[in-house]
Amino acid sequence: MNPVRRRRLLWVIALVVAAGIATALVAMALQRNIAYLYTPAEVLRGEAGEHARFRLGGMVAADSFKRAPGSLEASFLVTDGDAQLPVRYTGILPDLFREKQAVVATGRMQGDTFVAEEILAKHDETYMPKEVADKMGVAHKKHDVQAPAAGTGKEAR
Incomplete structure (x- = not known):
């Protein structure tokens, strides 16, 4: 093989290997930061x-909130x-956090x-993330509960 072609071939191989390594590193970083949403029943x-990091979605059960003085x-x-799942959180809770309200916790x-490392409380009566709405819709059907009327607010894209 001619030396010029050999050098070009080595450069092409080095570029392919570097692209493969970069792709693997990006995929590993993205996978580590993904947090899927689960309901308490799915977790149990x-x-x-x-040991996975995930988001827990549901309602704060009535008379269950406790804070150490x-x-x-x-x-x-x-x-x-x-199902019910106990949650522990250290930090300042959102202003809209209260019992019988929707909550999404990451941890x-x-x-x-x-x-939980982070707590998000429902911020508006008309908006609910699609994946939370879908899972709550399944729970409403299963327990024969009338689902709340759909809001007229714009959904985030």
Whole structure:
């Protein structure tokens, strides 16, 4: 093989290898930052994985919120109508956080308790993320509960 062609071939091989390494690094970084949404029933069935970081969606159960005096540590139950999961969070809760309201918590399981790193409370009566609305719709049908009327607010894209 002629030396010029050999050099070009080595450059092409090096570029392909570098592109493969870059693609693998990007894929690993994206996978590490993905947080899927699960309901308490799905978590208790083991669908979320043991040590995976994920989002837990549902309603804060009535009379379940507790906060230690003089502390930012809060605990409460999240329910989807089928199951309840205890949640522990240390930090300042959103202003709209309250019992019997929709909540999405990001974190991971520690034993039988979900330890949240971030809490999001429902911010508006007309908007709900599509994946939360879909899962809540399934729960409404299963428990024969009338779903709330659809809002007229614009959905985020």
